[in-house]
Amino acid sequence: MRMDKVFEELNKVDGGPCMYSDRSHAFCITLCSRRSVFRSDLIKRAACLATMVENGGRPIKKTFTPQEESDALVYLAEVKAVCMNRTFVVTERGFYGLAPLLTRPGDVACVLVGVDVPLVLRPHGEVGLFKLLGESYIHGAMEGQVKGMVERKQVFEQSVIVC
Known part of the structure; x- marks a missing residue:
């Protein structure tokens, strides 16, 4: 899919929740x-990178400068390093994130007290029992932002047992 189409889809007003004013960013x-x-x-x-991919990795005439193309390749290296063995996810509350490849609908992204990064858990058996799938990156739920979300009732607290 072309990057402009990806951005178009991300920015559609579909009535679903979204935590970001600029979804593309x-x-x-x-x-x-x-x-x-x-x-x-x-x-x-990202747009330059997508255009380069669509063009078979060849330089793009008149659309982007050589410096922009070079920067796009640096961005690609960053993305590859971070996305290895991860999948892009959108939570029920509209957060974007990167989670373990085995993540599927119904899994839960959460921040456990005392843990520095959000984790992905899979419900297992009885209520409150979960299996740990791994760590994740959830944009807007890192660096202590979750505490304010709990106070604003955007997210909730729950006791869990990880097995």
Whole structure:
């Protein structure tokens, strides 16, 4: 799918929840887990990269500068490093994230007290019992933002048993 179509789909107002005012930017940040050396223009770099892929990896005449193409390749390296063995996910609450490849609908992204990163859990048997699938990156739920979400009732607290 062309990147402009991806951005178009991300920005559609579909009535579903979304935690981001700029879905395209959130998507590009999520793909590199916010670890990009670039602090701005990630959308442009992603669009350049997608155009290069569509063009078979060959330079693009008149659309992007050689520096923009070089930056797009750096962004690609960042994305590849972060997305290895991960899948892009959208939570029920509209968060974008990267989760273990075996993640499927019904799994739960959560922040456990005392753990630095969100984890993905799979319900197992009785209520409150979960299997640990692995760590994840959930854009907007890192670096302590979840505490404020609990206070605003955007997310909820629950006791769990991980087996």
